[in-house]
Amino acid sequence: MPAFSIIRDSTPPSDILKGAVVAMGNFDGVHLGHRAVIGAAIEMGKTHGRPALALTFEPHPRRFFSPNTPQFRLTDETAKLRLLAGMGLAGAVVMTFDKGRAQTTAQDFIHRDLIGRLGVSGIAVGYDFHFGKGRVGSPSLLANEAPKLGIEVDVQAHVDIDERPVSSTAIREALAEGQVTEATAMLGGPWFVTSEVIHGEKRGRDLGYPTANMRLDRDCGLRHGIYAVRVGRGRGTERVLIDGVANFGRRPTFDNGAPLLETFLFDFKDSLYGEVLDVAFIGFIREEAKFTSIEALIRQMDDDSAQARALLAANPGLFPRLGEIG
Incomplete structure (x- = not known):
């Protein structure tokens, strides 16, 4: 498969895929609506024998205009590009959204950026896209x-x-309610997060449930609770998928601390400290709760694991289609 090309503001003109068809959008989540736009660009490119690119903006314009307002992004830049790379596009144009971009008129953007710099031959957009x-x-x-x-x-x-x-707003609302099945339907695949495994308090070892602990973005709006998850370890042909059950929340039984994603991987023994994992949310089991005894917590964890195994068995292999971006 040809390499997925990423074109930025600093990319020399000689390295730009001139004459491409572009799908334009912010593409937060790369959901079904976004995929329709991307699919239209790919088909247009095939018709005219041209490569198809996604054109997007980083940081998200909302972050530029409201820097102090919490922004629950479905996909950060890397996650977005990995999803785009899995869709059959030749690459992506990532334009920096800063003061200069915000002050660029629509006509200048069309004539200077789209036609002059990129030399586009076609454009696909959603009905509500503005620039x-x-x-x-x-x-x-x-x-x-x-x-x-x-x-x-x-x-x-x-x-x-x-x-x-x-x-994207409807998907954020669904995740805030723990409705991951509904989010999956709108996304065209399960919502996922990517983070490094860090050391925790290691309580899980004593409970018989050692976990891989990960910090998520501080603005993550996912409902606190217990989830059936599928974990991606490695990249490309080396990737393996491992089923598990995860708690996202503050651990009210113990410390009620900062939110943490704690994942117990089924039938898995290796150390994961320092590794970067993808965790896809397949099903919601229950909300986070405080238990009066360790014995009651372990009994509930046993039940959570059984429910997670059943949910995952009903959705074999369900995982985001991710491409490689180097």
């Missing part, structure tokens, strides 16, 4: 400019599930 200073740029503006620029523009309508439009 440029004051969010003046719109799908209709692109469609009106297209004939003069000699490019094709495809505008995708919203994607619905059970008459509800799929959106």
Whole structure:
């Protein structure tokens, strides 16, 4: 498979895939609506014999405009690029969203960035995508400019599930309620996090449930509770998937401390300290609770593990399709 190319503001013109079709969006989560836009770009590229790229912005524009407001991102930059790399795209254009970008007019963005620097031959966007200073740029503006620029523009309508439009906001709301099955349906695959395994208090060893402990982003809005999870270890052909049960929360039985993701991997003995793992959330089991005795906690953990095994057995191999980005 050809390498997934990442084009940034600093990329020399000679290294840019000129004449590509681009799918434009923030793509937080790379959900079904985003996938429709990306799919349209890929099909347009095939029709015209052109590569297809995703064009996105980092940091997320919301972070630039509201730096002090908590932002629960479904995917950070790396996770987003790994999902995009798994979709059959030739690469991604990552534009830095800063003061200069925020002040760029829609017309300048079209003529200077899209046509002048990237030399795009086609554009696919969602019905609600806006760009440029004051969010003046719109799908209709692109469609009106297209004939003069000699490019094709495809505008995708919203994607619905059970008459509800799929959106990053709807997915965040689902995860905040622990509704990971609903989030999976909207994402087109399970929501996942990636983090390094760190040392914890090692209480799990004494309980018979040693865990891989991971800190998540401070703005993570996932509901605290117990989940059936599938863990990805390694990359590429070396990746292995391991089933498990995880607690995300503050451990009220012990210290009620900072939120931590603690994952018990079934039938697994190796040390994982310092490794970076992907943890995909397959099912919600229960909310976090405080127990009056260690014996009661262990009995509940036994039951949680049994439920997690059943949920995972009903969803064999379910895991995000991730590409390699180097």
